[in-house]
Amino acid sequence: MLKRGTLKLFHLLVFMQCVSSEGDFDWTKNERTPFYYSTFPAGFSWGVGSSAYQTEGAWNVDGKGMSIWDAFAHKTGKIPSNETGDSSCDGYYKVKDDVTLMKDMKLNHYRFSISWPRILPTGIKSEHINEKGIQYYNDLINQLLDNKITPVVTLYHWDLPQVLQEKHGGWQNASIINSFNDFANLCFERFGNRVKYWITFNNPWSIAVEGYETGEHAPGLKLRGSGAYRAAHHIIKAHAKVWHTYDLKWRSKQKGQIGISLTADWGEPVDISSQKDIEAADRYIQFYLGWFAAPLFSGDYPHVMKDYIGRKSGQQGLGASRLPVFSPQEKSYIKGTVDFLGLGHYTTRYITQKNFPSGLGDSYFADRDLAELVDPRWPDPGSEWLYSVPWGFRRLLNFVKAQYGNPMIYVTENGVSEKMLCTDLCDDWRMQFFKDYINEMLKAVKDGVNVKGYTAWSLLDSFEWDEGFSQRFGLFFVDFRNKNKPRYPKASVQFYKRIISSNGFPNPREVEGWKRKAVETCSSSNQLLAADPLIGHMEMVTEIVVPTVSTLCILLSAVFFMFLLRRRI
Numbered sequence: 001m002l003k004r005g006t007l008k009l010f011h012l013l014v015f016m017q018c019v020s021s022e023g024d025f026d027w028t029k030n031e032r033t034p035f036y037y038s039t040f041p042a043g044f045s046w047g048v049g050s051s052a053y054q055t056e057g058a059w060n061v062d063g064k065g066m067s068i069w070d071a072f073a074h075k076t077g078k079i080p081s082n083e084t085g086d087s088s089c090d091g092y093y094k095v096k097d098d099v100t101l102m103k104d105m106k107l108n109h110y111r112f113s114i115s116w117p118r119i120l121p122t123g124i125k126s127e128h129i130n131e132k133g134i135q136y137y138n139d140l141i142n143q144l145l146d147n148k149i150t151p152v153v154t155l156y157h158w159d160l161p162q163v164l165q166e167k168h169g170g171w172q173n174a175s176i177i178n179s180f181n182d183f184a185n186l187c188f189e190r191f192g193n194r195v196k197y198w199i200t201f202n203n204p205w206s207i208a209v210e211g212y213e214t215g216e217h218a219p220g221l222k223l224r225g226s227g228a229y230r231a232a233h234h235i236i237k238a239h240a241k242v243w244h245t246y247d248l249k250w251r252s253k254q255k256g257q258i259g260i261s262l263t264a265d266w267g268e269p270v271d272i273s274s275q276k277d278i279e280a281a282d283r284y285i286q287f288y289l290g291w292f293a294a295p296l297f298s299g300d301y302p303h304v305m306k307d308y309i310g311r312k313s314g315q316q317g318l319g320a321s322r323l324p325v326f327s328p329q330e331k332s333y334i335k336g337t338v339d340f341l342g343l344g345h346y347t348t349r350y351i352t353q354k355n356f357p358s359g360l361g362d363s364y365f366a367d368r369d370l371a372e373l374v375d376p377r378w379p380d381p382g383s384e385w386l387y388s389v390p391w392g393f394r395r396l397l398n399f400v401k402a403q404y405g406n407p408m409i410y411v412t413e414n415g416v417s418e419k420m421l422c423t424d425l426c427d428d429w430r431m432q433f434f435k436d437y438i439n440e441m442l443k444a445v446k447d448g449v450n451v452k453g454y455t456a457w458s459l460l461d462s463f464e465w466d467e468g469f470s471q472r473f474g475l476f477f478v479d480f481r482n483k484n485k486p487r488y489p490k491a492s493v494q495f496y497k498r499i500i501s502s503n504g505f506p507n508p509r510e511v512e513g514w515k516r517k518a519v520e521t522c523s524s525s526n527q528l529l530a531a532d533p534l535i536g537h538m539e540m541v542t543e544i545v546v547p548t549v550s551t552l553c554i555l556l557s558a559v560f561f562m563f564l565l566r567r568r569i
């Protein structure tokens, strides 16, 4: 008995040492406190986000090259109903309108991404620069600045030039590091006099796992157990290289900042008093966030990833770990390459220990030895993976503070979807989601987490990757049936506006009426939307029926006239 107790204590001490060597997050303390009325520090930045492939459309216009998402979505059977982002929200043609929407919301910043193949059609800078693509982003940036909205620019939100995938294997090949650096350098050169916030990669976890492990995302490869690790390795090196390029060549002139946007769910131990569950939850976070954050903040992959993947690779009879290794020079080159940490967060899972014996096939998921659970009482209004669990956000933010030395954080994504068929603009559940998640972020700020800004995802309903248009994340509803792609504000626009203008939640009396007032505005928008098919129908009448009938009339009159002439002769 005593022996087992001593062993357990030893185990606990070893574990605590491993975890606390990288920070001292207290897993056992999960306070769930009531709604917190207060405001954010002055200068807190409020924004919305989008990405190129999801919103721009114009996939083959003005010299744009093809991206891996164009190619992927064009293949039959990849996306529900074979939907594509070919035209999506037609954002390419609606810069003015969309910036006006943002201006009306009194946003401080707008996060968008640059489509690499729109400005470098083959991906390679020395081959061809598409000036029309550059012009498009210049217009967007200038419009934003004219309206006092700070552009926050993501360099890579998943739309790799197809040529780089086809010819070189995309993120599987180390040669991409230089190509990405050239592309980034061109962006700094052309836009850096006006853009001061750069994000190298959006959610590299997704690029690696969904693009190269499960194949649900472009380029759709299923290189299980190794593809994701290799892609991530090159992404981390590419990030570091671009950070150094900015630091050496541009920072002193342009005075901007450069970070990365990592997305992570929170993982809460099922049983907070079980050491095994705490270790499993820690692994969940390390394999998710730590995979990228640990190299950038500390120079190497998390210990637990090296241990688990190394051990499992050994059991599989491989000579080396499936997790690539950084050389000592690479470690010091990569360490410290974040001016700010962008954080995307949506949801939470309960985590427990589960052994995946080797021999069942390699995979990133099996490497972690854990199981994910959800509480069926958690609301899930839209995407099936997205349960609303606001307290997980505060936990994640505090984890980042403890583990990575309280870095400067910009929340680069947070929001909730509803199903495509839902045309109700009175999105009560989204207002509740924003209210609760932003409030947990406020509590985290009170805890001392260094959060500087928040980006609601997203401005518009848009192409939701492998879910096509079936999930709507927008603050603005987009009527995709109408070829003009009109935008209609959901109630959450008004609600978010109030949070922005109050810089938080000043007091119960004020906040109480926000939802009610927001709902008052959405019923009139609902009516407008309901009339939309009618408007669409009228457009069809004016644009197709009227010209066709007129042409026919002219033709018939001509024939009739000729007939009369003939008879006279």
Ligand code: NOJ
Residues within 6 Å of the ligand: 051, 054, 202, 203, 263, 344, 413, 457, 464, 473
């Ligand atoms: C993460 C991605 O960055 C974004 O493009 C996507 O729309 C949201 N998550 C919602 O799934």
